[in-house]
Amino acid sequence: MGSRGTAAQDGTAGTRRARFVGTALAALVLGPGLAVTAFAAGALRDNQRAQADRVMDQRTALARAAVTGETGRYRDLIQVVAAGLGTNVRLTAADFAAATAPLERAGLVGATSVAFVVATSPGQIPATQRLWRSRGVTGLVLRPHGTPREHLFSVLRRDLNHGGAGTLGVDVASAPEAAAALAESRRTGQPSVSDAYVLLRDRGLPAPRQQLSFMFAAPVFGAGALPEFRGWLALGLRGRDFLGGVLGTASQGLLDGELYATDGSGRRVQVAAYDARGGRDLIRQASFPVADRHWALLTAADARYLPGARSSTPAAVLHGGIAVSVMLALLVWVLATGRHRARAQVLLATADLRGAEAESRRQAGLLSAIMASLGDGVGVVDDQGRFLLHNPAAKALLGVADDIEGPQGWQEHYGLFRADGRTPFPVEELPLVRALHGEASDDVEMVIRNENRPDGILVSVDGRPLDPSAGLRGAVAVFHDITELRRYETDLAVFAGVVAHDLKAPLSVIRGHCETAADELADAAPVPEVTAARASLDRIARAVDRMAAMIDTLLAYTTARDAPLTLRAVPLGPLVAEVVEHRTEQPRPAGTPPPEIYVGPLPVVEADPAMLRHVLDNLVGNALKYVPPGRPARIDVAATPADPGWTRVEVADRGIGIPAEDQPAIFEAFHRARSAAGYAGTGLGLAICRRIVERHGGAIGVADNPGGGTRFFFTLPLAATAPDERAALDRACAERAAIGQAALPRPEDDDERPRAGPLRPAGTASDPPRTREAGPAGRA
Numbered sequence: 001m002g003s004r005g006t007a008a009q010d011g012t013a014g015t016r017r018a019r020f021v022g023t024a025l026a027a028l029v030l031g032p033g034l035a036v037t038a039f040a041a042g043a044l045r046d047n048q049r050a051q052a053d054r055v056m057d058q059r060t061a062l063a064r065a066a067v068t069g070e071t072g073r074y075r076d077l078i079q080v081v082a083a084g085l086g087t088n089v090r091l092t093a094a095d096f097a098a099a100t101a102p103l104e105r106a107g108l109v110g111a112t113s114v115a116f117v118v119a120t121s122p123g124q125i126p127a128t129q130r131l132w133r134s135r136g137v138t139g140l141v142l143r144p145h146g147t148p149r150e151h152l153f154s155v156l157r158r159d160l161n162h163g164g165a166g167t168l169g170v171d172v173a174s175a176p177e178a179a180a181a182l183a184e185s186r187r188t189g190q191p192s193v194s195d196a197y198v199l200l201r202d203r204g205l206p207a208p209r210q211q212l213s214f215m216f217a218a219p220v221f222g223a224g225a226l227p228e229f230r231g232w233l234a235l236g237l238r239g240r241d242f243l244g245g246v247l248g249t250a251s252q253g254l255l256d257g258e259l260y261a262t263d264g265s266g267r268r269v270q271v272a273a274y275d276a277r278g279g280r281d282l283i284r285q286a287s288f289p290v291a292d293r294h295w296a297l298l299t300a301a302d303a304r305y306l307p308g309a310r311s312s313t314p315a316a317v318l319h320g321g322i323a324v325s326v327m328l329a330l331l332v333w334v335l336a337t338g339r340h341r342a343r344a345q346v347l348l349a350t351a352d353l354r355g356a357e358a359e360s361r362r363q364a365g366l367l368s369a370i371m372a373s374l375g376d377g378v379g380v381v382d383d384q385g386r387f388l389l390h391n392p393a394a395k396a397l398l399g400v401a402d403d404i405e406g407p408q409g410w411q412e413h414y415g416l417f418r419a420d421g422r423t424p425f426p427v428e429e430l431p432l433v434r435a436l437h438g439e440a441s442d443d444v445e446m447v448i449r450n451e452n453r454p455d456g457i458l459v460s461v462d463g464r465p466l467d468p469s470a471g472l473r474g475a476v477a478v479f480h481d482i483t484e485l486r487r488y489e490t491d492l493a494v495f496a497g498v499v500a501h502d503l504k505a506p507l508s509v510i511r512g513h514c515e516t517a518a519d520e521l522a523d524a525a526p527v528p529e530v531t532a533a534r535a536s537l538d539r540i541a542r543a544v545d546r547m548a549a550m551i552d553t554l555l556a557y558t559t560a561r562d563a564p565l566t567l568r569a570v571p572l573g574p575l576v577a578e579v580v581e582h583r584t585e586q587p588r589p590a591g592t593p594p595p596e597i598y599v600g601p602l603p604v605v606e607a608d609p610a611m612l613r614h615v616l617d618n619l620v621g622n623a624l625k626y627v628p629p630g631r632p633a634r635i636d637v638a639a640t641p642a643d644p645g646w647t648r649v650e651v652a653d654r655g656i657g658i659p660a661e662d663q664p665a666i667f668e669a670f671h672r673a674r675s676a677a678g679y680a681g682t683g684l685g686l687a688i689c690r691r692i693v694e695r696h697g698g699a700i701g702v703a704d705n706p707g708g709g710t711r712f713f714f715t716l717p718l719a720a721t722a723p724d725e726r727a728a729l730d731r732a733c734a735e736r737a738a739i740g741q742a743a744l745p746r747p748e749d750d751d752e753r754p755r756a757g758p759l760r761p762a763g764t765a766s767d768p769p770r771t772r773e774a775g776p777a778g779r780a
Contacts, residue, residue, distance in 0.1 A: 022333040030329035037321025044314040052282060052303040059255055059306065060284040060299045066250035067259075067297055070242070071290045073491060074108060074216055074235060075191045082218035082233040084498050085116070087505060089222070091230070093136030096156040102494035104160055107487055110242030111235055112199065112213075116156035116220070117172055117182065118231040125151065129169075132156075137168065145174035152182055154234070170200055172234070178215045180264060182232050184292060185217040192217050193291040195263035196271045199236050211240040212271045214261070216291065239272035247274050249483075252396045254305055256280060258298040261290075268296070278302025307372055307392040313365060320361075324354075377459075377479030381432055382472060385410075397459060397479050399452035407433050415450030419458065420565075431463025435475030440464050445482070457483045503551055511544045565608045565695060569719035572602035572649065575609065576637050579616045583624055593632035595624060600638030603647050604719040611692045612716075616651075618685045619712050623653035634709075642715050646698070649716060654709040663702050689714070 081099055088095050100114050120128040122144065129142045132155040144151045152172040173179045181194035196212040203210070216235040221227035239259060247257040257274040280300035287296040331350060371378060377394030381387050387403040395401060404413050407427050416425040427433060431441045441463045449456030459479045466474035514537045521537075524530045580597055605612070623635045634654040642648040658666055667690040693700040698715035705711040 019337060022335075022337045026329040026333040029332050030325050033325025033328060034322065037318060037325060040321065041314045041318035044317055048314060052306060055306045056282040056284055056299075056301055056303075059251055059301065060286055060297075063247055063250045063255055063257065063299055064286040064288060064297055066246050067243075067295075068288045068290075070109065070246050071193075071295075074111070074237065075193075075218075075291055077103060077106060077108070077491070077494070078114065078216055078218045078233050078235050079191050080495060080498055081114075082220045084502055085233065086220050086222050086227070086230065087502055091116070091135065091156075093156060097158065099498075100158045102498065104158065106491060106494055108160055108235075108237075109245030110238045110240075111160045112201065112238060113157050113159045114233065114235045115154040115158075116231055117152050117154050117217075117234050119150050119152055119182075121150060122147070128153065128155075140169055142169045143171060145171040148173050152179060167201070172200070175200055177263075178217075178234070181215055181217045182234070185219050185232060186229060188292070189219055189221070191291050193293050195293075196239065196261050196269050199238070201236070202238075211238050212269070213238045214271075240274075243272040244274050251276070251299075251301075253277070254301055254307075256300040260296040260298065262294045262296075271295075276301065276305075278305050282306075307396070324357075328354075378476065379432065379479070380466065380474060380476045381436070382474045383436060385432075385436070388474065394479055397457065397481055398448060399450055407436075415448055415453070415456075417447040417449060417456075419445040419447060421447045421449065421456060431461045432475045432477045435463035435465050435477065436473075438465055457481055458486050459483075503547075507544050507548050507551075511541060514541045514544070565611070567606055567608055569604050570607050570609045570612055571604045572639065573599070575613060576602060576616060576620075579613060579620050580635075583617070583620055592630075595633035595635065597635045598637070600636070602637070602639050602649075605647060605716040606719045607696055607716055608692075611695075615689045615692050615714065618689050619651040622685065623651060623655060623710075626653075626655040628656060645718055646715050647718055648713055650711055650713045652705045652707075652709065652711040654705070654707065657704065657708070658702060658710050660704075666702055667700065 081103065084099050085091060085096070088099075096116055103111075103114055118128065118132075120142075125142050125144060129140060133140050137155055140155060142151075142153050142155075144153075150173070154168055154170050154172060157168055172182065175197055177195040177197040178200075181192045185192035194215040194217070196214060198210050199213045199215075202213065214237045216237060218233045220230045220233055222230055243257055243259045247255060251257075253276055255274075256276050259271045259273070260268050261271050262268050279302045281303055283298070283300045285296060285298045287294055289295075328350075371389070371391040374391055374393055377397040378389065378391045379387060379394050380389040384405070385407040386405045390398075390403060398414050400414055404410070407430065410416060410430065410432075411424050411427055416430070417423060418425055425446050429444075431444050434441050441461075444461045444463070445458060446461060447456045447458055458481075460482050461480075462478045464476055466472070466476055518534065518537050518541075521530055521534055576599055580599075584595060584597075620635060620637075624633045627633045631654075636650070636652040638650050638652075640648045640650065667686045690700050693714045693716075696716055698717070700712070700714035703711050703713070
């Protein structure tokens with residue numbers, strides 16, 4: 001009994017010692033673990049604060065750049081339009097409407113109207129009123145205010161952004177801020193911006209609806225060595241509307257904003273404010289010049305809502321570290337009270353587990369930080385169309401917080417439209433759906449417009465199938481916001497239109513002087529001096545015509561993408577006949593054989609007739625132009641079936657051809673094939689054709705003609721009202737394909753072709769082009 005009791009006492013003592021050692025070891029593990037956890041959580045929190053400051057600085061810089069860029073764009077636009085108005089010696093209401101029309105499409109946020117303001121003395125008011133009435137401003141009544149030395153009347157006006165109709169004839173001198181800006185602009189000859197004030201047109205509104213505004217003014221001077229001052233071009237800008245529109249877009253609704261302007265006396269005035277969600281724990285201020293004034297932008301944000309500025313990582317590390325430390329301490333206590341071998345095995349197993357857990361946490365944290373920091377939107381779906389991931393940038397771009405399962409509801413849920421902003425985007429053509437089918441896509445443009453994005457944004461989307469290493473089938477899409485890019489391209493188009501208008505005016509004057517001089521020399525004796533003068537006038541006239549044609553081509557290139565489409569049913573046969581007649585009615589150089597033109601059965605398509613005529617005219621004109629000297633042009637126009645509801649139009653020739661290395665780039669702007677050297681051209685015709693065809697939803701391409709030369713082809717949608725024509729076209733094309741007559745005839749077969757009578761003149765009555773309409777088996 002004594003030995004058993006001693007053994008029990010020894011066992012109890014050993015157990016007590018083991019528990020004491022285990023508790024001591026557990027305390028040693030728990031204490032440092034908690035300390036390291038607290039230190040790591042604090043470091044992460046400090047890093048998070050620094051990251052929030054960096055994100056706020058970036059957002060503020062973007063907001064400042066947006067406000068500065070927009071005000072600079074407004075100033076530049078009115079300066080360009082004012083310069084254009086100055087070239088018009090006798091400005092009328094119609095001229096003003098044409099010159100300011102691009103401003104209505106330029107997306108000037110907050111702008112109310114643009115007006116032409118003239119200065120007149122009190123004694124000249126009746127004469128000024130009669131003058132502008134005679135220039136098309138019927139019913140103009142000038143209403144002077146007070147007795148200044150000089151009245152400032154708005155005599156022409158265009159309202160912008162559906163801001164409501166203003167009143168012509170208002171005396172701007174009644175607003176001291178506006179009058180001071182006009183005086184400063186006339187004195188310096190540069191655009192000027194007024195102090196903040198309530199616009200004259202807004203002073204009749206209820207006080208809550210009134211807002212402080214500005215007026216941008218640009219002087220209008222006539223051309224000449226001593227420019228004559230004619231008036232001002234004035235643009236009204238409401239401060240709150242401007243700040244809300246620009247800052248809301250630039251910051252994606254994440255920044256509060258307050259806009260301050262310094263007036264002429266140096267006093268700082270708050271013009272407008274914009275409120276975003278959340279509080280204000282981050283505040284920044286930036287100042288910048290606007291014309292001859294200085295503005296300041298105060299921004300504030302709640303770090304909780306800034307992407308990448310705040311995360312749950314510090315709290316997760318703190319709680320996770322505490323949990324891990326407690327678990328490790330408990331494990332050490334258990335192991336310290338067990339046998340040595342079990343303790344070693346458990347320690348080894350838990351070491352691997354801790355390493356894998358740390359690596360997994362690190363990888364997950366890194367992936368989460370990368371996705372949250374990306375400025376482009378990223379979306380990932382599984383093979384059933386269920387969203388696995390949407391990073392913050394994607395949710396901000398889409399404007400919809402919740403996702404839905406299944407591709408069929410994506411278009412309506414997110415508000416996805418084609419680039420025209422009206423046509424719903426087909427589900428089967430969405431980049432994610434195409435990627436689920438294994439097809440990659442790049443630069444697919446679509447408009448996102450829903451109740452959170454009523455104005456819509458334009459995005460470019462890339463889609464790819466998910467890499468198999470992920471362990472599941474799916475697709476990933478990347479979204480890029482290109483709204484600002486398209487807006488700047490629109491500004492460039494407006495600028496090109498104004499410049500082209502200004503360039504064509506002096507060309508018309510030059511050609512008029514040439515024609516006058518030629519008329520004066522018509523009856524002069526044919527002495528060498530007179531003959532040389534006539535030749536010089538002819539060269540000048542031809543150069544003027546080439547310059548005018550180049551300007552028209554550049555304008556067509558800039559407007560082919562954005563001009564509105566007027567779609568209707570267009571019979572291709574009569575349109576091709578009209579193009580061929582126009583192209584062949586001009587005289588040919590001496591010794592040039594007449595062209596041979598063959599037209600197959602052509603369907604009725606759904607297209608814009610004017611734009612489609614431009615495509616056909618360019619392709620037929622190229623086929624007539626790029627021909628070796630001394631050989632007749634031979635052209636074949638036909639159509640073949642394409643996808644259901646579509647047709648493929650082909651224009652084949654026997655010209656000089658296009659080298660294979662040039663064919664991939666032939667539709668790029670200003671690209672000309674090496675074989676076209678020595679032939680006139682700008683390199684824009686085929687680029688315009690591609691823009692027009694792609695706007696109709698089709699595609700255009702080029703290939704070698706089997707009989708020699710080149711074969712251009714493009715696709716168009718068939719008109720819904722032409723089922724008989726489509727059936728006839730299918731039969732004709734099937735019969736022709738069966739006998740192998742898809743290419744133009746070879747030269748040795750030329751004498752065996754059936755001929756038809758002349759369809760139209762080709763420059764001379766005795767030498768018409770050989771033209772016929774081919775039947776199902778008679779196409780050349």
